[in-house]
Amino acid sequence: MLAKMMSYGLIGIDGIPITVEIDIARGAQTVDTVGLPDNAVKESRERIRSAILNSGYEFPQMHVLVNLAPADIKKEGTVYDLPIALGILAAKGAFPAMAAEDCVIVGELALDGSVRSVTGVLPMVIDAHDRGFRKFMIPAANADEASFFGDIDIYPVKNLIEACRHFKGSCPIAPHPQLDWSGHKTHYAYDFSEIKGQQAAKRAAEIACAGNHNLLLIGSPGSGKTMLARSIPSILPEITMEESLEITRIHSVAGELKGRGIITERPFRAPHHSASIPSLVGGGARALPGEISLAHYGVLFMDEFPLFPPSVLDALRQPLEDGTVTITRAAAKTTYPAEIMLVAAMNPCPCGNYGSKTKECRCSPLQIERYRNRISSPLLDRLDIHIEMNEVDYKDLTDRAPGESSASIRERVLAARLRQKERYRDEGVLFNSQLSTAQLRKYCRMAPDAEELLHTAYDRLKLSARGYTRIIKVSRSIADLDGSDKIEKKHVLEAVQFRGLDEKYWGSSRG
Amino acid sequence: MDYNLRDRAWIWLNSAVGTNVRLADELIFINDGLLPLFDSVRKGKPIRLPASSGESLLDTLKKRSDDRSIDAAISKLDSIGAAAVTRDNADYPNLLREIYDPPTVLFVKGKLKSSIRLPIAVIGSRKCSDYGRSMAERFGRELAKKGACVISGMAEGCDSAAALGALSVKVAEYPTIAVLGSGIDVVYPSSNRKLYDAIAERGAVISELSPGKRPSRESFPQRNRLISGMSKGVLVAEAGLKSGTSITVGFAHDQGRDVFAVPGRITDIMSAGSNQLIKQGAAKAVFGVDDILFEYGVFVIPEEPKKEKSVLSDLSPKQKMIYEELMLGEKTADFLCEKLGFDVSEINIYLTEMELSGIINRLQNGSYSIQSRT
Numbered sequence: 097m098l099a100k101m102m103s104y105g106l107i108g109i110d111g112i113p114i115t116v117e118i119d120i121a122r123g124a125q126t127v128d129t130v131g132l133p134d135n136a137v138k139e140s141r142e143r144i145r146s147a148i149l150n151s152g153y154e155f156p157q158m159h160v161l162v163n164l165a166p167a168d169i170k171k172e173g174t175v176y177d178l179p180i181a182l183g184i185l186a187a188k189g190a191f192p193a194m195a196a197e198d199c200v201i202v203g204e205l206a207l208d209g210s211v212r213s214v215t216g217v218l219p220m221v222i223d224a225h226d227r228g229f230r231k232f233m234i235p236a237a238n239a240d241e242a243s244f245f246g247d248i249d250i251y252p253v254k255n256l257i258e259a260c261r262h263f264k265g266s267c268p269i270a271p272h273p274q275l276d277w278s279g280h281k282t283h284y285a286y287d288f289s290e291i292k293g294q295q296a297a298k299r300a301a302e303i304a305c306a307g308n309h310n311l312l313l314i315g316s317p318g319s320g321k322t323m324l325a326r327s328i329p330s331i332l333p334e335i336t337m338e339e340s341l342e343i344t345r346i347h348s349v350a351g352e353l354k355g356r357g358i359i360t361e362r363p364f365r366a367p368h369h370s371a372s373i374p375s376l377v378g379g380g381a382r383a384l385p386g387e388i389s390l391a392h393y394g395v396l397f398m399d400e401f402p403l404f405p406p407s408v409l410d411a412l413r414q415p416l417e418d419g420t421v422t423i424t425r426a427a428a429k430t431t432y433p434a435e436i437m438l439v440a441a442m443n444p445c446p447c448g449n450y451g452s453k454t455k456e457c458r459c460s461p462l463q464i465e466r467y468r469n470r471i472s473s474p475l476l477d478r479l480d481i482h483i484e485m486n487e488v489d490y491k492d493l494t495d496r497a498p499g500e501s502s503a504s505i506r507e508r509v510l511a512a513r514l515r516q517k518e519r520y521r522d523e524g525v526l527f528n529s530q531l532s533t534a535q536l537r538k539y540c541r542m543a544p545d546a547e548e549l550l551h552t553a554y555d556r557l558k559l560s561a562r563g564y565t566r567i568i569k570v571s572r573s574i575a576d577l578d579g580s581d582k583i584e585k586k587h588v589l590e591a592v593q594f595r596g597l598d599e600k601y602w603g604s605s606r607g
Numbered sequence: 608m609d610y611n612l613r614d615r616a617w618i619w620l621n622s623a624v625g626t627n628v629r630l631a632d633e634l635i636f637i638n639d640g641l642l643p644l645f646d647s648v649r650k651g652k653p654i655r656l657p658a659s660s661g662e663s664l665l666d667t668l669k670k671r672s673d674d675r676s677i678d679a680a681i682s683k684l685d686s687i688g689a690a691a692v693t694r695d696n697a698d699y700p701n702l703l704r705e706i707y708d709p710p711t712v713l714f715v716k717g718k719l720k721s722s723i724r725l726p727i728a729v730i731g732s733r734k735c736s737d738y739g740r741s742m743a744e745r746f747g748r749e750l751a752k753k754g755a756c757v758i759s760g761m762a763e764g765c766d767s768a769a770a771l772g773a774l775s776v777k778v779a780e781y782p783t784i785a786v787l788g789s790g791i792d793v794v795y796p797s798s799n800r801k802l803y804d805a806i807a808e809r810g811a812v813i814s815e816l817s818p819g820k821r822p823s824r825e826s827f828p829q830r831n832r833l834i835s836g837m838s839k840g841v842l843v844a845e846a847g848l849k850s851g852t853s854i855t856v857g858f859a860h861d862q863g864r865d866v867f868a869v870p871g872r873i874t875d876i877m878s879a880g881s882n883q884l885i886k887q888g889a890a891k892a893v894f895g896v897d898d899i900l901f902e903y904g905v906f907v908i909p910e911e912p913k914k915e916k917s918v919l920s921d922l923s924p925k926q927k928m929i930y931e932e933l934m935l936g937e938k939t940a941d942f943l944c945e946k947l948g949f950d951v952s953e954i955n956i957y958l959t960e961m962e963l964s965g966i967i968n969r970l971q972n973g974s975y976s977i978q979s980r981t
Contacts, residue, residue, distance in 0.1 A: 295944040295951040296973075314973075444972065451972030456847065456876050461734050461763050461796075484973025486939050549963075556963055574952070590955040592963075593940070596973070 097121070099187035101179040102200045102229070104220035105171055108383065108430030109349045111216075111223030113200075115165045116176060118183035123159030129180075131164030134172045143205050144181045151209035151256045156188055172382065175214045178203030178233070182259055191264040199231040199251070200224050201259075209256040213237035215351040218344045218358070221245065233259060239272040240357025241348060244337060246274065275358075277337040282361050284330040286323070288502040293488040295499075297324055300483040300594055302505050305331050306512035307528035307573030310416070310438040310478055312401070314596055315485030316455075317448045321441040322366075324485070325397040328439060329362040330502035332394070333510040339393045346392055346432060350385050363394030369403040373411045378432055383425045388415050389432040401440035402470040409475055412438075416478045440479060442471075468597065473562070480529055480566045482596020512576040528572045536565065540572050546585045553592050567591045608681075608690050615677050616645040617693035621712040622680055623664075623671045626815055626829065628708040633657045648672045687792045687818055689716045697721055706836040706862050710815035714791040717811035723781065725755035725903060728834045728859075730852050731765025731844035736877040737970045739845025740768045741979055742869045746842055747772025749896035751782040753905060756810065758838045760830065761785035761803065763796055765844045774805050783810045786837065788830040790820035831855040832862075840865035840899060843890060846880030853880065856889065866890040867899055921964070925949065926957050930977070933967060937976035 378386035747769035871878020884890035
């Protein structure tokens with residue numbers, strides 16, 4: 097008595113087809129699972145026995161052998177519960193195994209036979225779709241995750257009996273209704289019009305989004321850094337279906353979907369500064385994606401930036417450069433995407449009151465210098481735009497008219513991004529922030545008076561060499577927002593405003 | 608450098624008792640003078656010791672008294688390019704001799720003079736505001752222009768700014784002296800290395816601590832008595848309520864020196880200390896360098912106000928509006944946006960333009976103020 101079911105596994109964020117073979121033969125009444133199962137898979141036999149019995153079926157009083165093929169790949173998790181249970185039932189003749197032949201089945205079983213949600217459904221569906229599978233039986237709770245594909249049938253299943261009857265043909269499950277992407281509307285929890293005042297910071301955010309520059313916010317507690325950061329996803333271009341699927345894929349693998357179905361807004365991730373390297377860049381025993389990948393196509397907000405351990409900050413550099421993270425573990429090597437916009441926030445000093453007119457700063461100059469020096473210069477190199485934020489008077493807040501809405505800023509950002517895409521179509525980069533030195537020379541042509549101005553600024557403001565390059569990149573983005581092919585004097589003049597930490601704050605270098 | 612017998616005796620005593628000036632003076636007093644004391648110790652004759660000190664002092668005195676250890680101390684000074692100016696040396700500052708506990712030996716880099724023309728100390732918080740820094744710098748410069756010598760501690764903030772201001776006057780012959788709270792060869796903070804060299808070249812860097820001594824919690828207040836002691840007057844450029852400057856001001860009062868203070872806004876916590884000094888009558892409020900010079904009978908010719916071309920004439924109408932707004936006090940770009948109703952990128956452009964032409968100043972918190980003109 098042999099039965100075969102199709103199921104799916106994961107390697108990193110890629111799906112891989114797994115064939116579940118069940119053989120029921122005379123022998124000791126045991127269930128043996130072979131094919132590199134991990135503990136969760138091995139334990140499944142106890143769940144399956146209960147689920148089958150509690151659903152009113154008989155569990156075979158014979159030797160059951162479960163083989164998961166290909167046998168040389170480690171199988172993890174609980175997705176195989178449902179296909180194994182169905183395989184046993186099919187082998188016993190509860191329904192013809194042929195009926196389930198072309199259907200990919202995943203799902204975890206509860207002891208009462210109901211089907212629980214699993215992680216990683218979307219990447220499995222994407223891969224299976226590429227390999228020509230068109231039928232999927234997945235837990236009802238995961239059904240929304242895969243509902244944007246056009247030409248597949250999703251059978252959401254709630255319990256074992258339903259699944260069995262479906263394949264038997266006695267009571268087929270209706271395919272999950274497909275959702276139309278064009279009908280979806282992104283909901284933004286925050287809007288720029290809600291931020292009163294802070295014009296300079298909002299402008300900095302707009303420029304940062306236009307050129308995909310990383311942003312550093314410097315300000316006392318209460319100056320609105322978090323609010324600004326949270327609103328940034330709302331001025332990024334609207335999410336596309338491809339982006340949405342890729343984001344959902346990562347979140348699905350990490351088990352971060354939590355019943356949300358597909359993710360239709362740009363992620364905003366705000367890890368605490370006690371975060372470890374594995375939680376930030378990814379890793380752990382199962383090489384799961386970290387915060388930086390979960391923020392893919394969105395914003396990674398790191399408040400109290402200098403308080404992150406230096407090792408963690410250093411681990412950020414490579415992903416920021418490459419847009420991907422590669423995690424190597426004994427078992428597997430996995431690459432996760434990490435195209436993010438980093439928004440870092442910090443106080444001007446450890447106590448937060450430095451430079452304030454009303455509150456006294458209690459830090460020693462050495463403490464302040466140490467605090468600032470925690471951000472290494474290679475990392476500072478990646479933060480193109482710095483902006484100081486100051487507390488806005490409460491009285492002011494109530495008086496002010498609402499600012500510009502995110503929607504109209506978003507349009508400008510999108511236009512600027514399209515200009516860049518067009519300009520760099522042969523270069524393999526998308527944004528001004530990614531330009532190499534050679535590309536900088538090629539694409540950042542300046543008007544003569546702009547060039548001259550840049551030299552003056554460099555001398556007078558005692559900028560560093562890297563500060564100089566940053567200003568050119570930021571000028572390029574300002575010009576793009578302005579719809580200009582050439583970098584003009586006014587663009588450079590504005591870019592100089594965002595130099596922030598480049599200037600020395602203490603000591604004798606300023607006379 | 609050559610040292611005579613008395614110098615060598617001072618160097619010996621200093622190496623044995625360090626900065627404990629009272630102990631040194633007591634030893635000299637009860638043993639009828641420095642040379643008799645030196646002689647007795649070297650010849651192994653009994654000397655009188657102060658009641659409070661034990662045999663270990665005698666041991667140290669003996670151990671350091673042979674020619675070899677004194678020569679070693681002198682050659683160490685030579686190797687770091689410093690000199691020892693003892694109390695008997697002709698270059699020892701006269702004003703310092705007057706204080707209660709003048710150091711037995713001053714270690715000097717640069718040139719020290721016995722009578723310095725109008726030495727004025729400029730002190731203030733290490734962690735100062737932009738206002739404090741610019742005031743220290745301005746008074747330092749103006750004092751040096753009038754031929755005064757600026758005494759400071761070469762700390763971060765006001766001290767460094769005052770020294771830089773004085774050094775910026777290229778024609779000044781003897782613009783500034785720095786009194787360190789560490790050994791003469793220890794630059795603290797280390798970022799002031801350039802400043803240290805510049806002061807040593809044109810003025811003097813001095814310290815009463817033996818070479819190599821790291822700065823400590825106690826060494827700075829100790830040093831402050833020398834800053835006020837060397838000066839005729841002490842100017843507080845900016846001080847908060849809890850600041851090291853109050854120690855220096857205390858010494859200045861004890862030593863009978865004049866105290867001046869630059870007033871700040873009454874709401875400004877960074878100026879709370881200096882304002883309090885003025886309020887209590889402990890310091891004279893100064894509004895310009897002339898207010899200091901006047902006290903010392905330096906004849907001040909009131910300068911004809913120069914018919915300076917108004918900075919406003921170069922500005923566009925919108926920039927003028929920004930300028931006028933900044934005249935009322937420092938403002939952030941946000942505030943200017945709201946108040947004047949200009950576009951934020953426009954504001955950004957104007958601010959950079961005006962900053963680069965030196966009309967306005969960017970402050971620590973990213974806001975702007977008018978560049979003060981003197």
